[in-house]
Amino acid sequence: MNLLSVKGLSVRYGPIIAVRHLDLDVDVGEIVCLVGPNGAGKSSSTLAIAGALLPSAGTIHLDGKDIARQPAERLAMAGVSLVPEGRRIFGRMTVQDNLIAACLPGRRPFDDPEIFSLFPILRERMGQFAGLLSGGEQQQLAIARAMLRKPRLMIVDEPSLGLSPRFVDIVFGALRQLRNQGVSLLVVEQSARRALGLADRIYLMRSGEVVMTGRSGSLAQDPEFEAAYFGKEAAR
Amino acid sequence: MKSPPPTAGTFVSLAIVVIALAGLGYLMPGLSRTVIESFIYATLVVGLGVFVGNTGIVSFGHASFAMIGAYGAAWFTCCEGMRQVFLPGLPDIIAAINLPLPVAALVGMGIAAVVAMFAGAVLLRLNGVAASIGLLSFLFMVKTIYENWDGWTSGQSSLVGLPMEVGIAQAAAGLIFVLCLALIYQGSASGLLVRAAREDEVASRSAGVRVWRERLICFTLSAAITALGGVMFAHYLGSISVVQFWLDLTFLTLAMLVVGGRNTITGAVVGALVITSLRDGLRTLENGVPTPFGIAEIPEGVQEIALALLLLVVLVARPRGITGGREFNFFR
Numbered sequence: 001m002n003l004l005s006v007k008g009l010s011v012r013y014g015p016i017i018a019v020r021h022l023d024l025d026v027d028v029g030e031i032v033c034l035v036g037p038n039g040a041g042k043s044s045s046t047l048a049i050a051g052a053l054l055p056s057a058g059t060i061h062l063d064g065k066d067i068a069r070q071p072a073e074r075l076a077m078a079g080v081s082l083v084p085e086g087r088r089i090f091g092r093m094t095v096q097d098n099l100i101a102a103c104l105p106g107r108r109p110f111d112d113p114e115i116f117s118l119f120p121i122l123r124e125r126m127g128q129f130a131g132l133l134s135g136g137e138q139q140q141l142a143i144a145r146a147m148l149r150k151p152r153l154m155i156v157d158e159p160s161l162g163l164s165p166r167f168v169d170i171v172f173g174a175l176r177q178l179r180n181q182g183v184s185l186l187v188v189e190q191s192a193r194r195a196l197g198l199a200d201r202i203y204l205m206r207s208g209e210v211v212m213t214g215r216s217g218s219l220a221q222d223p224e225f226e227a228a229y230f231g232k233e234a235a236r
Numbered sequence: 237m238k239s240p241p242p243t244a245g246t247f248v249s250l251a252i253v254v255i256a257l258a259g260l261g262y263l264m265p266g267l268s269r270t271v272i273e274s275f276i277y278a279t280l281v282v283g284l285g286v287f288v289g290n291t292g293i294v295s296f297g298h299a300s301f302a303m304i305g306a307y308g309a310a311w312f313t314c315c316e317g318m319r320q321v322f323l324p325g326l327p328d329i330i331a332a333i334n335l336p337l338p339v340a341a342l343v344g345m346g347i348a349a350v351v352a353m354f355a356g357a358v359l360l361r362l363n364g365v366a367a368s369i370g371l372l373s374f375l376f377m378v379k380t381i382y383e384n385w386d387g388w389t390s391g392q393s394s395l396v397g398l399p400m401e402v403g404i405a406q407a408a409a410g411l412i413f414v415l416c417l418a419l420i421y422q423g424s425a426s427g428l429l430v431r432a433a434r435e436d437e438v439a440s441r442s443a444g445v446r447v448w449r450e451r452l453i454c455f456t457l458s459a460a461i462t463a464l465g466g467v468m469f470a471h472y473l474g475s476i477s478v479v480q481f482w483l484d485l486t487f488l489t490l491a492m493l494v495v496g497g498r499n500t501i502t503g504a505v506v507g508a509l510v511i512t513s514l515r516d517g518l519r520t521l522e523n524g525v526p527t528p529f530g531i532a533e534i535p536e537g538v539q540e541i542a543l544a545l546l547l548l549v550v551l552v553a554r555p556r557g558i559t560g561g562r563e564f565n566f567f568r
Contacts, residue, residue, distance in 0.1 A: 052438045076444035084442065090435035092499070093428075101432035104425050105444030145443060 003028045003184045009058030011044045018044040020208040031185045033199035040205040042188040046155045050082035051075040081151035085158045087138040091131030098130050102145040115144045118174045136167030157188045196220045243423035245567040258408040270516040275407035276468045278508035281492045283462030285504035286418050292434035297371030298462045300378040301348040303481035305463025306470035309344035315397035325387015337401045341467040345460040352459030360451045382478045394477040402472040414461045418501050430454045495550045497557025502564040
């Protein structure tokens with residue numbers, strides 16, 4: 001069953017078209033990766049789906065309801081959580097206040113034991129300013145903040161950006177655990193190899209368009225996948 | 237002893253400082269003017285700081301709220317029996333009501349809060365620099381309206397004959413009252429959410445924060461606090477005019493906030509105290525101080541230059557202000 005269904009989504013910045021006619025579905029309890037090189041339109045797509053950016057055309061349905069022009073805060077209440085690119089935590093606030101800020105709208109309890117079993121480091125850092133955490137800890141905090149909203153759809157933009165392999169494992173492990181609990185995830189990832197390891201299905205974007213899509217298992221075997229990623233003429 | 241929550245600790249600490257300074261003002265009458273003025277400026281700057289510190293938006297419009305508050309209170313306190321002579325546009329019902337200053341002050345704060353709610357509903361859809369410039373336009377609009385609203389404001393001339401009821405005790409009480417309001421807000425849910433939006437608007441909205449609504453709450457409260465500063469100013473000097481609440485006041489209060497530290501209430505208070513004392517000290521010297529060796533005197537205008545230099549030094553050496561971004565708290 002489709003939780004998220006995007007049809008013909010276009011995003012433009014003035015005269016520049018960042019995303020052109022994107023069609024994309026996310027089913028309940030699956031991880032879908034948007035893969036592609038820099039400037040492919042991955043982040044613009046996710047920002048538009050999460051309501052942080054107004055699309056110029058297209059429809060976005062969540063559970064059959066059109067959400068294309070809803071603001072981000074309303075989508076957050078409807079169960080869509082965005083973890084924006086670049087670990088955008090609230091730097092001059094403590095870790096605890098970061099978590100509380102995510103819980104106040106809708107009054108959820110903030111000390112969810114599940115968060116601390118996934119990210120034990122956060123419990124030790126509760127009183128510290130979030131801006132002083134390491135990159136990997138900040139990414140954990142950003143994901144924890146999104147999890148506290150108990151989303152049905154979590155959109156994560158480049159969670160592995162600038163992280164050491166150890167932290168990538170921690171973060172991806174948390175994303176898999178969420179999927180196993182029935183949360184749907186749309187994850188932007190630049191590395192095709194890491195995306196193949198994480199996702200159930202993959203959309204490969206180049207220059208604002210989807211050029212290839214399929215299940216990770218089959219794409220991993222497909223020699224054209226790599227060629228399409230790098231934009232070469234498909235080698236025969 | 238269990239330490240109180242940080243905002244309560246800061247409130248008690250700052251209140252003790254205010255009371256100590258008030259005591260100093262009583263013991264040394266020569267200082268009483270400086271003490272009163274610094275309390276009034278501190279009230280204005282706390283109002284400004286509640287908005288600037290929590291939202292991260294620099295406001296060039298808050299002097300308007302001081303003016304709206306001052307005139308709003310003056311409509312109910314001014315000029316014993318002569319009110320409609322000076323303000324012929326006032327309706328009889330307002331002209332007939334004489335309110336004690338604290339009640340009139342609340343009326344002034346209420347009027348400013350209502351204006352802020354309507355103005356903010358429009359202006360706070362803007363972000364960052366655009367919002368700052370929008371607030372500057374608001375300052376221009378309000379000034380022009382009040383300058384030409386002769387029947388209610390006596391236009392470009394001063395309105396005189398306000399009861400001069402603000403002394404050390406009243407100014408201290410007013411400042412302590414707004415410190416209480418500001419710190420309660422600082423510790424509230426709305427305060428936390430508006431700071432989250434200051435740190436990152438996209439991330440906060442994705443966490444469900446209704447940024448515009450939280451900013452509007454913050455703006456309305458800060459306008460009410462600033463209005464009380466204006467009321468106190470008016471009833472300390474005994475007269476008001478529109479130009480008192482214009483660019484000089486705008487930039488002076490902003491300089492105080494930046495020098496003290498813009499993200500904390502302590503910073504707002506410290507900046508107001510330091511700069512008011514500096515200005516008063518230099519003003520005394522500009523007028524000449526007799527000493528056994530003749531009259532010590534400095535050229536006029538030194539206070540403006542000294543203020544500008546202080547601002548520059550703080551911006552370069554301590555960009556987070558004298559207080560360095562920390563709240564003052566005895567009990568930590």
